[in-house]
Amino acid sequence: MLALTEVSCPGAARALGDMRTLRLGRTFDAVFAHDALCYMLTEADLAAVFETARAHLRPGGVLLLAPDYFAETFEAETDEGGSDGDGRALRFLGCVWQREGERDRYVVDYAIMTRVGEGPTEVHHDRHEEGLFPRATWERLLDAAGFTVERVGWRHSDVARELELFVARAR
DSSP states (O other), X not given: OHHHHHHHSTTOOOOOOOTTTOOOSOOEEEEEEOGGGGGOOSHHHHHHHHHHHHHTEEEEEEEEEOOSOOTTTOOOEEEEEEEEETTEEEXXXXXXXXXXXXXXXXXXXXXXXXXXXXXXXXXXXXXXXXXXXXXXXXXXXXXXXXXXXXXXXXXXXXXSSOEXXXXXXXX
C-alpha cells in the first residue's frame, strides 16, 4: 500500500504502523479513522486507537470516527460493487453476518471476481472478522482517552441506512 501511495499521492508523508501503537512524534488538527476501526476486536484495542489519536492531536483537535456498525445498529446485510478500467474488471459481493450467539463481533465474507483483458474470470474469497461495541463503550473509552464526544448522523451514497459518526474533540 505504501508503494501505491507513492504513485497516487506523490510527495505525501507516509509511515508504516499499527493504529493502536504508532507514534509519529508530531501533532495535527484532525485525525480520521474509518473502516479500519472495524478490525478492533477488544475494548483494549479500541482504547489503544483512541490513545494513539489523542497522542497525535493538539488540544482542541478533532478525531472523526466512522465505524460501520454499533452493537445497537448491526444488521446482517449484503453489499455489492465493482468497476471496469484499463483492460481490467473487478466485481464483489460482501455478506455481513453474525455467528449464532455472538454479539461482540461479526463476519464479512467477500466473493471477489477479477478479470484481466479477455482472460478467464477468477473468483476469490476473503473473510474478515470485525469487532462490535455498544455506543456507550465507544463514549466511555473516548472520554477516558481525553475526548469530549458528539454523535452525528450522516448519509453515505452507497449505504441505504443512516450511519453515525463520532466527532471527538481533544480536551
